[in-house]
Amino acid sequence: MPSSQISLDRAYLTAIWLETLFYGINLLLFFSYLFIVRYKRRISLSKIIVGVAVMMFLFSTVHVSLGFYRLIEGFIVLKDPIVFFSDVSIPANVAKVTIHTVNSILGDSIMVWRCYNVWGQSWLPSILPILLIIASAVCGFGQAVIFAEARTTHSAFGSNLERWNGSLFSLSLATNVVVTSLIASRIWWVSRQNSSLHDSSFKYRRVLLLVIESGAIYSSALVIEITLYFLNNNAFYIIYDPIAQLTAIVPTMIIVMTSLDLTSAALDSEEQRTTRHRTIESRPHFAAAGRGTDTFSSIVSSFPDPEDRVREQATDIYLGLNQKESAKVAI
Structure with a gap:
């Protein structure tokens, strides 16, 4: 086993310092969400989604509280933090592991809900992610049981825990990669359908929305976590605890964006309106004929170019179709 690079x-x-920082972000985001739901909500949200958001915040609060409790016990009460933190069977640690698993399941479920809506409320693309979530739940709760019974194990990298931890982390990563790919591919495909009408000024905003909506941030954190774990590096803990907050931050951020109608579908509609407005403004306007001008020429010049009328009709039809297509991915 290679030596750890950090004690x-x-x-x-x-890890606790970073988790506290992330909890502050989570706290601000959650109360912003409550304010939006109460006063600024633009679209209706399922009571189940609201309930899940509240549960995730409560579990995140308990998780960071248990982290502080372990911090005080290890550094102040027992004054032997290395021995204390190495004992994975301590009830506070088992509770943290269980809460982490529950929050991961809830967060992944929010991502699947997002995928379901992005794909026009079709369950077919969500079947594989749902099966992966079930497998993750089995491994997660199995891991908690093994932790509770591991009286003689003094390392999360122990051989009897490695298969449970490795399976849980790998399944969680697989779930997020699959869901991220499904959401990103769908948003990309819809955006491509509207590409001829998109203004370049929206490009970077679309990329940012894509990253947030697809959960790519969470997936990246999981990759780092898994890499450090299989390297048997204690730096794994620096990622593991803050991820407990990230599992709540990313889904809540997606719910907030949905409540404010700030998803990629809304951005596409904004681009379409902007492009249509510019198209109308760019059409030539014919001045009225002055005195001494031939009457026939004046009458002809007062009518728009037939080709311009055809282009206008085609643009209106195209925009109408794409607005319908964007509505399919709106939540």
Whole structure:
């Protein structure tokens, strides 16, 4: 087993500091969400989704509280943090692992809900992610049981825990990669259908929305977590604890964007309106004929170019179709 590059006590102290920082973001985002639901909501949301958001925040609060409790116990009460943090069977640690699993399941479920709506409320693309979530739940709760019974195990990298941890992390990553790919591909395909009408000024905003909506940030954190774990590096803890907050931050951010109608579908509609407005403004306007001008020429010049009328009709039809297509991916 390769030696860790950072001691366990330093890794845990850094992890709690980062988790606290992430919890502050989570706290601000959650209360912003409550304000939006109460006063600024533009579209109706399922009560189940609201309930899930509240549960995820409560679990995140308990998780960071247990982290502080372990911090005090290890550094102040027992004054031997390395031995204390190495004991994976301590009830507070088992509770943290269980809460982490539950929050991961809830967060992944929100991503699948997003995927379901992005794909026009079709369950077919969501079947594989749902099966992966079920497998993750089995591994997660199995991991908690093994942790509780691991009286003689003093490392999360122990051989009897590695297969459970490795399976859980890998399944969670697979779930997020699949869902991220499904959401990103759908948004990309719809955006491509409207590409001839898109203004370049919206390009970077679309990329940002794509990253947030698809959960790519969470997937990237999971990749780092898995890499450090299989390297048996204590720096794994620096990622593991903050991810407990990230599992709530990303889904809540998606719900907030949905409540404010700030998804990619809304951006596409904005681009279409902007492009249509510019198209209308760019059409030639014919001045009225002055005195002494031939009457026939004046009458002819007062009518728009037939080709311009054809282009206008085609643009209106195209915009109408794409607005319908965008509505399919709106939540």
